[in-house]
Amino acid sequence: MGEPVYRRVVVKLSGESFAGGKSFGIDQDTIDRVAGDLVAARQLGVEIAVVVGGGNIFRGVEVSSRGVSRPTGDTMGMLATVMNCLALEAALERRGQPARTLSALVMPQVCELFTRGVAHRYLAEGKIVLLAAGTGNPFFTTDTTAVLRAGEIGAEAVLKATNVDGVYSADPKHDPTARRFDRLTHSQALEGGYKVMDATAFALARETSLPIIVFSITEAGSIGAILGGTGYGTIVAG
Numbered sequence: 001m002g003e004p005v006y007r008r009v010v011v012k013l014s015g016e017s018f019a020g021g022k023s024f025g026i027d028q029d030t031i032d033r034v035a036g037d038l039v040a041a042r043q044l045g046v047e048i049a050v051v052v053g054g055g056n057i058f059r060g061v062e063v064s065s066r067g068v069s070r071p072t073g074d075t076m077g078m079l080a081t082v083m084n085c086l087a088l089e090a091a092l093e094r095r096g097q098p099a100r101t102l103s104a105l106v107m108p109q110v111c112e113l114f115t116r117g118v119a120h121r122y123l124a125e126g127k128i129v130l131l132a133a134g135t136g137n138p139f140f141t142t143d144t145t146a147v148l149r150a151g152e153i154g155a156e157a158v159l160k161a162t163n164v165d166g167v168y169s170a171d172p173k174h175d176p177t178a179r180r181f182d183r184l185t186h187s188q189a190l191e192g193g194y195k196v197m198d199a200t201a202f203a204l205a206r207e208t209s210l211p212i213i214v215f216s217i218t219e220a221g222s223i224g225a226i227l228g229g230t231g232y233g234t235i236v237a238g
Contacts, residue, residue: 004227006156008047008123010131011038012146013161015053017217018084025056026087033220035091038128041223042097047123049153051131051146052088054080074138078105081142085132086111098127104136104145119153143201151208158210159226160197161217166234167196185238186212202236211237 013034020027042048057080063073085101092099100122102114112118114131122129134145146158167189170178184192186206190199196214205212215226215233225231 004044004046005229006046006227008049008153008155009157009159009227010049010051010146010150010153010155011041011159011161011223012143013050013052013217014163015055015057015080015084015142017056017161017163018052018087019056026084028091031087031091032094034217035088035095035097037217037221037223038092039095039097040221041227042126042128044224044227046227047126049119049123049129049131049149049155050085050088051142051149052081052084053142054078054084056080057083071138074134074140078133078136081134082107082110082132085130089130092128098125099130100127101130101132104131104133114149116152119149123153141198141201143197144204147201147204147208147210147212150210151204156211158205158212159223160212160214161223162196162214163216163218164196165216165232167194167214167236169194171195181234183235183237186236189236197236205236209237211235 018026018030020030054077058077082103089099089101101111103111104114106113119129131149134140134142135148150158167181168178172178186202189202213226213233213235215222215231222231226233
């Protein structure tokens with residue numbers, strides 16, 4: 001494999017992907033496979049930060065529809081992302097890859113607080129940095145967190161790992177006529193209303209000229225393939 005396309009990236013993983021084939025919780029085999037992919041990508045010389053959702057444990061939007069306030073529900077969802085990051089950190093450390101969880105919420109007994117300086121230092125030291133608790137604010141998704149943190153730490157791209165191999169005109173699982181895009185501009189992604197990432201994330205990426213690569217995480221080695229320029233996905237840029 002040649003030189004990696006990017007030298008510093010944010011990888012966005014859905015919380016649901018951590019459940020594996022289950023409807024809830026953390027599947028250890030899945031966590032270990034994802035950790036292996038991240039370690040292999042790090043060995044390419046790429047500095048990696050990771051944002052993980054919390055939907056496998058808790059979804060603030062859903063609970064708020066049942067009477068809990070949206071800010072409270074979103075805060076509970078942020079705590080779920082912390083649990084996912086700690087599980088992934090442990091899986092990375094078992095493979096000999098140093099990793100650190102940094103949280104947008106203050107919880108010193110659990111993990112460090114995110115600051116740009118700390119994140120930069122750990123990345124330069126070769127650690128994989130796991131960015132937990134979203135932005136620390138309600139009403140913002142972890143998709144938006146990934147783009148925000150990428151801008152803050154000077155990442156060159158966001159790698160959005162999903163269960164499909166790119167952006168489609170419709171859900172390919174339900175619409176056999178759905179068209180897959182090799183490339184889109186940020187404006188086209190916004191105007192098309194494609195649900196692979198929320199509109200706030202696309203708008204922020206457009207404002208900061210940050211590429212987003214949407215690809216499937218279901219195949220082992222997919223992160224390294226994207227970084228090496230041989231992966232299959234949709235590039236949202238320009």
